[in-house]
Amino acid sequence: MTVGIIGAGITGLALAHHLDGTETEYVVLEADDQPGGVIRSGRVDGYLLEWGPQRLRRTGPVDELVTDLGLDGEVIEAGDTKLFVYADGDLRRAPFTIEEFGHTDLLSWRGKLDVLKEPQTAPADPEETAAEMFTRKFGEEAYENLIGPLFGGTYGSLPERMPVKHSLSGVLRMEEKYGDLLTPVLKRAMAGGSSAPAMSFEEGVQQLPTALYEAHRENVHLETPVTGIREDGAGYVLETDDESFEVDDVVVTTPAEVSADLLAPLTESADALRRLNYNPLAFVHLRADSDRDGFGYQVRHDEDLDTLGVSWNASMFGRTGRSDDGADEAGGVYTVFLGGMKKPELLEESDETLGDIGATEFAEVMGTGAEVLSVNKLDRGFPAYDASWDALEEFETPDGIHLATNYTARMGVPSRIREAKALAERFAE
Ligand SMILES: Cc1cc2nc3c(=O)[nH]c(=O)nc-3n(C[C@H](O)[C@H](O)[C@H](O)COP(=O)(O)OP(=O)(O)OC[C@H]3O[C@@H](n4cnc5c(N)ncnc54)[C@H](O)[C@@H]3O)c2cc1C
Known part of the structure; x- marks a missing residue:
């Protein structure tokens, strides 16, 4: 055959x-x-940039390929999942472990209680939207401050336009298996927050x-x-x-x-x-000096920013610059995502305008200046589901x-x- x-x-x-x-x-x-x-990786002025996925999870099937292809020595693993949400004018760490859940300032005590009451809610309805389902089951605060930015950010999308049946089939299966959604979330939180580390390779994904x-x-x-x-x-x-x-x-x-x-x-x-439908997406790659540690941030929907989210490639995978003669260049790579389902019209702007938006908003959030390395547009980026x-x-x-x-x-x-x-x-x- x-x-x-x-x-x-x-x-x-x-x-x-x-x-x-x-x-x-x-x-x-x-x-x-x-x-x-x-999946596209390459160097610009000695800095390794990603124009597709910034990272992947090192699950069994990925590891199998890495071993088969003799790529073990090329793998770079990121540390613990450390993601932030920009909300109320500050970067706030998203909780992935029980301890982080206890400490997070993204949720009030009432918001935390709402999350813990999830098993008492009716099961997810395939016909409702992801936003309706998450709000109904985990409370408005958890949706607005945490789940909405993280889930919507993954797809450059708006969860209020994503029906559960098209965007969350895995969640439906999980609920069927465990009887509720909190149990698998808690299981993962107790195991340290993530089932598989984030990874890339020396020369990118x-x-x-x-x-x-x-x-x-x-x-x-x-x-x-x-x-x-x-x-x-x-x-x-x-x-x-x-x-x-x-x-x-x-x-x-x-x-x-x-x-x-x-x-x-x-x-x-x-x-x-x-x-x-696909969500259009623009990437602005920046070079900046920052000692922030983590994977990056997503922006809460109601914040007055065009930025959807920023990947901290510098901190996640040590993406600093390297000149042709192998010497280190100053600063590291940060990737700003713009457009998406929230503001598709931004892709009509010039590269220069997009670069300005990316660098200016980055400086506002991170408190440090940045230089634009490259600007790219994907008219058909993520499937919209x-x-x-x-x-x-x-x-x-x-x-x-x-x-x-x-x-x-x-x-x-x-x-x-x-x-x-x-x-x-x-x-x-
Ligand atoms: C911007 C972006 C960020 C992402 N971030 C992440 C992430 O962080 N982590 C993660 O795990 N996933 C991420 N994803 C998702 C993941 O990268 C994609 O779902 C996956 O790489 C798609 O692979 P594919 O082979 O199915 O499709 P594609 O990569 O679309 O491959 C299809 C291929 O078909 C070729 N082709 C088109 N027309 C023809 C033709 N007529 N004849 C022959 N060939 C043709 C194309 O050139 C292309 O090479 C991201 C995706 C995008 C777009």
Whole structure:
């Protein structure tokens, strides 16, 4: 059996890795001239910047790849989860352990009691929004000051526009398993706050897809966009500009609008994929001197800032500068996120304006000046997981076609790798 994999992002490459050495043959076709998809790392003026994920969780499936690829020596682990919320004019530490919950100034005693009463509330309703569900179950204060900024910040999104059924399927499963949501939260808090440490690599997150590509490059074709998928007997032909590839099954890992185009000749329902919203996102990479320790902060929704959140790459992974001759440069990297579902119109601003906003607001919050290293825009950044996901109910997957994507399943890199591995196991069966 031969599988055609469209896209050499982390999903396509992890699938290739897990198919390698099995009886299933595969070919990966990638439009871009480099592997990794939205995972992009690189140096600007000697500073290592991330234009996609800033970090990933070192879960079992990630660790397996790290070991298989001999990347152990390249891993950088961040310390304890130390995240802040900017609220009422100050950075306040988000609690992840019992002790931190006791001390946090993000919640009053009444707010803390509301959190502890969660098991008495009615179960999450798939039809309510994430904001309604969190407010109803954990109280308004916990939602506004803590859960809203952290959950919304992860997706550059507004939880009041994210139905539970589209954005929190994992939470629904967790509630079913434990009977409530507080029990698993407390279990995690008692275990120290996080199930897996945050990590990156010496040369950034993209080192992982690059190493996957290097290990399997004989079956991965870069700069080879798939222009069409044609039925051919019991299988398919993948068309590219120069060559056609005959395969039995096809795994599609491309962004929703590309998948809609490719699948349109095979199913009328492909149009549904075109209706999925993505949140636009701008990144402003800054160089600054700060001795703040932690992962970064998210901004509470009602604060008068355009900044959604800031990643402290300098403190998390020691991202300081390095000149061409190897000498240390001053300061470290901070990544400001702008736009998102809250203010998509910001992406119409010039790079210069975005840089100014990022640096000025950073100085206001952190109390230290910053210099802009780079400004970038992603018109289609994060999947929005909003009401437009209703469209997926109309989508019918043609036989022999498999969608392995972050809009049909979970978004995080560990989840993408886990899905790829499970799919490889299904092919093996
Ligand atoms: C800005 C940002 C920040 C994120 N932060 C985090 C984080 O901190 N932690 C975390 O765990 N996750 C994070 N994520 C999520 C995670 O990075 C993504 O969900 C994941 O990398 C998606 O990988 P993928 O392979 O499924 O898709 P993609 O990376 O989108 O890969 C799809 C590939 O298909 C290719 N392609 C497109 N058209 C064609 C065609 N016609 N023919 C062939 N190939 C084609 C594309 O070039 C691309 O390489 C973030 C995502 C973004 C965008």
